[in-house]
Amino acid sequence: MSGVTLTEIDAVVTSARAVATDVVLLELRAADGSLLPPWEPGAHLDVVVQPGVERQYSLCGDPSDLTRYEVAVLREPDGRGGSEHIHAHVAVGSALRVRGPLNHFALSVAPPGTPLAPSYVFVAGGIGITPILPMIAAVEAAGQPWELHYAGRSLERMPFVDELVGRYGSRVSVYVPASGRRLDLSSLSGGSISRPVAVYCCGPARMLTELEEVAAAAGWPSGTLHLERFEAREVTEPVRHESFEVELALSGLTVEVPPDRSILDVVEEAGVLVLSSCREGTCGTCETPVVSGEVDHRDSVLTPDEQEANEVMMICVSRAACPRLVLEL
Numbered sequence: 001m002s003g004v005t006l007t008e009i010d011a012v013v014t015s016a017r018a019v020a021t022d023v024v025l026l027e028l029r030a031a032d033g034s035l036l037p038p039w040e041p042g043a044h045l046d047v048v049v050q051p052g053v054e055r056q057y058s059l060c061g062d063p064s065d066l067t068r069y070e071v072a073v074l075r076e077p078d079g080r081g082g083s084e085h086i087h088a089h090v091a092v093g094s095a096l097r098v099r100g101p102l103n104h105f106a107l108s109v110a111p112p113g114t115p116l117a118p119s120y121v122f123v124a125g126g127i128g129i130t131p132i133l134p135m136i137a138a139v140e141a142a143g144q145p146w147e148l149h150y151a152g153r154s155l156e157r158m159p160f161v162d163e164l165v166g167r168y169g170s171r172v173s174v175y176v177p178a179s180g181r182r183l184d185l186s187s188l189s190g191g192s193i194s195r196p197v198a199v200y201c202c203g204p205a206r207m208l209t210e211l212e213e214v215a216a217a218a219g220w221p222s223g224t225l226h227l228e229r230f231e232a233r234e235v236t237e238p239v240r241h242e243s244f245e246v247e248l249a250l251s252g253l254t255v256e257v258p259p260d261r262s263i264l265d266v267v268e269e270a271g272v273l274v275l276s277s278c279r280e281g282t283c284g285t286c287e288t289p290v291v292s293g294e295v296d297h298r299d300s301v302l303t304p305d306e307q308e309a310n311e312v313m314m315i316c317v318s319r320a321a322c323p324r325l326v327l328e329l
C-alpha cells in the first residue's frame with residue numbers, strides 16, 4: 001500500500017446548479033445519510049466519474065458542515081471527458097463514488113493574536129477559485145488580513161464572483177479582458193508582498209508558472225508561495241534514460257522499470273496494491289514513502305522543499321535518478 005489512505009464513500013447528488021457559464025456546483029451527501037470525513041481548506045475529492053475514469057475536484061463548501069460536500073465542475077470540451085460526462089449525465093439523485101478528502105494545498109492560519117502572523121494573498125484563475133473559497137472563509141474567521149486577485153475570461157465564466165465582491169468588497173480585485181484590467185502578477189511583488197505574506201494560487205498552468213517566476217525573481221522567502229495545479233506541469237527530460245530497479249521493502253519484491261513505463265504500472269503488474277487516481281502527477285494519491293535512493297521528481301504536487309527532502313514520491317510520474325530505489329511498498 002502507498003502512504004496515502006483514502007476513505008471510499010458512496011455519495012448521492014442532492015443539488016446541482018449552474019454557478020457560471022459551463023460550471024455546475026454539485027452538492028454530495030453520503031448515500032446512507034452518515035456524516036462525511038472531515039476536511040480542511042485546500043482539500044480535494046477523487047470522483048469516480050465512470051468506471052476507470054477518476055477526476056479530482058476541490059472542496060469549496062463549509063468544512064464545519066460534514067453532512068455534505070460541494071464541488072464545482074467546469075465543463076471542458078477539450079478535456080479528457082470526465083467533466084463532459086458530469087455535465088451531461090450527473091443530476092440530482094445520481095450516485096457517485098468518491099474518495100478522500102486529500103489535501104496537498106493546505107492552508108496554514110496563525111491563531112488570532114500571533115505576532116508576525118502573515119497577511120494572505122489569494123490568486124485565482126477561473127475555476128481555480130474553488131479551493132480558495134474555504135481558505136478565504138477561514139482567514140476571515142481568524143480575523144487576519146487578506147486580499148484576493150481573481151482573473152477570468154469574462155464575468156459570466158467566473159464562478160462565485162458576484163458573491164465574493166458582494167461580501168468582501170474592495171478586498172476582491174477582479175480582472176477580465178473586457179474591463180481592460182489585466183492581472184499583472186509582477187505587481188504582486190511590489191506593494192502587496194512587502195511584509196510577511198502567504199500566497200496561495202490556483203489557476204491555469206501559465207498563471208502558476210508566471211507566479212513562480214515572479215517569486216523567484218523577487219526572492220520571496222521559501223514557504224511563501226503555495227500552488228495548486230489542475231494540469232500537470234511541463235517536465236524536462238528524465239535524469240536517467242536507462243531502466244532502474246525498485247525494491248519494494250514491504251512486499252519483498254524487486255522490479256525493473258524500463259524507460260517507457262512508470263513505476264506505478266510496473267508495481268501494479270507485479271500484483272502490489274497501490275492507490276492511484278490521476279496518473280499524471282497532479283492529485284497526490286499515489287504518494288509513496290522513499291526508503292533510499294535518489295528520486296527524479298516529476299510531479300506537480302510536492303513543493304521544491306518537499307522534493308528536495310526526498311521522503312516521498314509520486315510513482316505515477318516520478319522516476320529514479322539512480323540505478324536502484326527502495327520504496328515502502
Ligand code: FES
Nearest residue numbers: 277279284286316
Ligand atoms: S495518481 Fe495522481 S499523483 Fe499519482
